[in-house]
Amino acid sequence: RASNAFRDHPSLSKLLVICTISGGGLVAYSDVKPFGSVYADAAQPTIKKKKVVVLGTGWAGTSFLKNLKDPSFDVQVVSPSNYFAFTPLLPSVTCGTVEARSVVEPIRNIVKKKNFNVQFKEAECFKIDTTNRKVHCRSIQNTNIGGKEEFTVDYDYLIIAMGARANTFNTPGVVEHAHFLKEVEDAQRIRRSIIDCFERASLPSVSDEERKKILHFVVVGGGPTGVEFAAELHDFLHEDLIYLYPDLEKYISITLLEAGDHILNMFDKRITAFAEEKFQRDGIKVKTGSMVVKVSDKSITLKERSSGETKVLPFGMVVWSTGIGTRPVIMDFMKQIGQGNRRVMATDEWLRVDGVTNVYALGDCATINQRRVIEDIADIFGKADKNKTGKLNVEDFNEVINDIIERYPQVEIHLKSKKLKNFVQLLQSDLGDAAKQTTHLDIEKFKAALSEVDSKMKSLPPTAQVAAQQGEYLAQCFNRMKECDENPEGPIRFRDSGRHRFKPFRYKHLGQFAPLGGEQTAAQLPGDWVSIGHSTQWLWYSVYASKLVSWRTRCLVIGDWGRRFIFGRDSSRI
Numbered sequence: 001r002a003s004n005a006f007r008d009h010p011s012l013s014k015l016l017v018i019c020t021i022s023g024g025g026l027v028a029y030s031d032v033k034p035f036g037s038v039y040a041d042a043a044q045p046t047i048k049k050k051k052v053v054v055l056g057t058g059w060a061g062t063s064f065l066k067n068l069k070d071p072s073f074d075v076q077v078v079s080p081s082n083y084f085a086f087t088p089l090l091p092s093v094t095c096g097t098v099e100a101r102s103v104v105e106p107i108r109n110i111v112k113k114k115n116f117n118v119q120f121k122e123a124e125c126f127k128i129d130t131t132n133r134k135v136h137c138r139s140i141q142n143t144n145i146g147g148k149e150e151f152t153v154d155y156d157y158l159i160i161a162m163g164a165r166a167n168t169f170n171t172p173g174v175v176e177h178a179h180f181l182k183e184v185e186d187a188q189r190i191r192r193s194i195i196d197c198f199e200r201a202s203l204p205s206v207s208d209e210e211r212k213k214i215l216h217f218v219v220v221g222g223g224p225t226g227v228e229f230a231a232e233l234h235d236f237l238h239e240d241l242i243y244l245y246p247d248l249e250k251y252i253s254i255t256l257l258e259a260g261d262h263i264l265n266m267f268d269k270r271i272t273a274f275a276e277e278k279f280q281r282d283g284i285k286v287k288t289g290s291m292v293v294k295v296s297d298k299s300i301t302l303k304e305r306s307s308g309e310t311k312v313l314p315f316g317m318v319v320w321s322t323g324i325g326t327r328p329v330i331m332d333f334m335k336q337i338g339q340g341n342r343r344v345m346a347t348d349e350w351l352r353v354d355g356v357t358n359v360y361a362l363g364d365c366a367t368i369n370q371r372r373v374i375e376d377i378a379d380i381f382g383k384a385d386k387n388k389t390g391k392l393n394v395e396d397f398n399e400v401i402n403d404i405i406e407r408y409p410q411v412e413i414h415l416k417s418k419k420l421k422n423f424v425q426l427l428q429s430d431l432g433d434a435a436k437q438t439t440h441l442d443i444e445k446f447k448a449a450l451s452e453v454d455s456k457m458k459s460l461p462p463t464a465q466v467a468a469q470q471g472e473y474l475a476q477c478f479n480r481m482k483e484c485d486e487n488p489e490g491p492i493r494f495r496d497s498g499r500h501r502f503k504p505f506r507y508k509h510l511g512q513f514a515p516l517g518g519e520q521t522a523a524q525l526p527g528d529w530v531s532i533g534h535s536t537q538w539l540w541y542s543v544y545a546s547k548l549v550s551w552r553t554r555c556l557v558i559g560d561w562g563r564r565f566i567f568g569r570d571s572s573r574i
């Protein structure tokens with residue numbers, strides 16, 4: 001079009017010559033090509049960008065977006081939340097230690113920093129169609145024409161990072177009467193509900209017996225989130241609310257229910273013991289071995305494992321924090337791709353969903369397929385047995401184990417959780433006869449027995465750390481994809497022993513915190529290093545301040561901590 005315009009209008013061509021001379025080079029009128037990309041772009045077929053669709057703006061999705069640097073992708077993000085939430089601070093939001101807006105970052109703030117176009121749609125995906133490579137979505141808000149808008153988004157690569165939902169184990173009444181602590185809105189609801197209980201208990205018509213029930217707070221689940229919430233709640237009640245509602249102090253109580261034998265059972269025993277003793281001193285009742293069987297609007301029914309006795313506890317507010325389950329949309333998708341018999345969607349170690357191409361899943365919504373890992377481990381053993389004797393001596397065996405641990409850190413997590421010195425001991429305790437030979441190990445028996453360890457070998461924990469590392473890993477694979485496509489053999493530095501052009505995902509465990517209230521925190525750091533107390537609380541403050549996603553949220557959160565130290569927590573019911 002540009003060249004035609006110059007031919008039709010000689011005055012334009014003169015302008016072209018002047019412009020070109022002033023630009024440093026003479027270009028003939030008949031050859032306008034070097035003048036502008038307008039001509040060149042029109043003449044050449046436009047290169048179609050590959051469409052990448054990201055579902056979810058949580059830890060995994062946001063980490064992928066932040067680390068994606070290659071502008072040759074056309075990126076569409078679909079999520080019902082137009083923000084990223086820093087979930088480790090949600091328990092602090094429930095009591096107003098930090099404000100909800102301080103822990104979220106608008107997703108558009110994150111994508112605007114990219115040097116390429118990223119589109120965001122506030123909607124939820126309700127169906128994935130892998131045959132036609134389409135994602136079916138529904139808007140969150142009603143449109144002008146009424147109802148929610150449904151639309152589809154095409155993809156070449158699909159990144160599923162939709163997280164998980166709270167798990168109720170189908171316990172009756174939980175959805176209707178308990179609070180979850182999963183989303184920012186949940187934390188805000190809990191904050192209002194705590195104040196509601198206090199205002200309700202202050203009304204003149206309420207009897208003392210009734211006050212006790214209203215001010216009984218129950219937390220179900222003794223994992224890190226339940227424990228942290230119970231500790232936050234205790235601090236809120238005893239550092240702030242008892243001064244505002246002095247007459248109600250004698251009616252307040254907190255109960256923490258746990259089905260297992262101990263709270264924080266995924267942590268080192270020293271941390272568990274410290275937490276249980278601290279809670280006892282603080283007056284938080286910890287009831288272990290208690291299975292909740294029903295929740296109604298005013299009471300919770302539990303069954304004690306040891307005695308089989310059933311007890312009913314009246315409550316004012318109950319928070320349910322017993323782990324995570326698969327979202328219905330993911331369940332449907334799993335059925336569609338032949339994974340209907342699994343509880344969690346399986347991927348390989350490159351985060352590719354088993355059974356479909358160009359679909360990746362990361363974070364809480366998926367897990368790396370253990371059976372595949374088991375087969376791989378058996379394969380590694382097979383290769384180590386160079387003489388094909390069917391046996392390995394213990395030294396070779398330990399060397400092989402080190403290789404496996406490097407490749408599959410989840411094996412090491414299992415070892416650590418068992419407190420065993422080496423894998424041979426693990427095998428002796430877990431695998432029985434197959435591993436009883438300490439000088440030589442029978443590989444065939446070992447392979448057969450590996451399937452038994454399958455259920456015991458823990459998959460990666462559903463944490464922000466895993467999700468963020470997976471997002472970063474996958475973004476780096478995408479950043480290198482073009483280079484790999486151009487060199488089918490794969491640039492050597494990215495290639496992994498011929499099986500795949502990228503190295504598999506490897507998780508680096510950086511440690512875990514368990515805040516216990518009263519400005520004390522427990523930390524289990526790599527190398528089984530345990531630290532508990534006030535100094536660890538300062539470590540917690542510094543780590544979380546540094547991990548916040550932007551300077552804006554960092555300033556807001558630090559400001560909130562300062563405000564709380566000076567003025568205490570706000571108890572307004574807004």
Ligand code: FAD
Nearest residue numbers: 056057058059060087088125162163363364462463464465
């Ligand atoms: P999420 O972060 O949950 O993100 C899922 C995303 O998918 C969200 O944006 C959601 O809106 C979106 N989505 C949902 N449905 C759809 C749909 N249908 N279509 C499209 N998008 C959808 N981990 C730690 O490592 N350390 C901690 O201290 C810690 N503390 C925690 C405290 C609390 C209270 C909670 C709830 C979790 C905590 N975790 C912690 C765990 C951590 O938050 C999760 O492991 C992490 O959020 C998982 O990341 P994800 O991206 O898989 O999922």
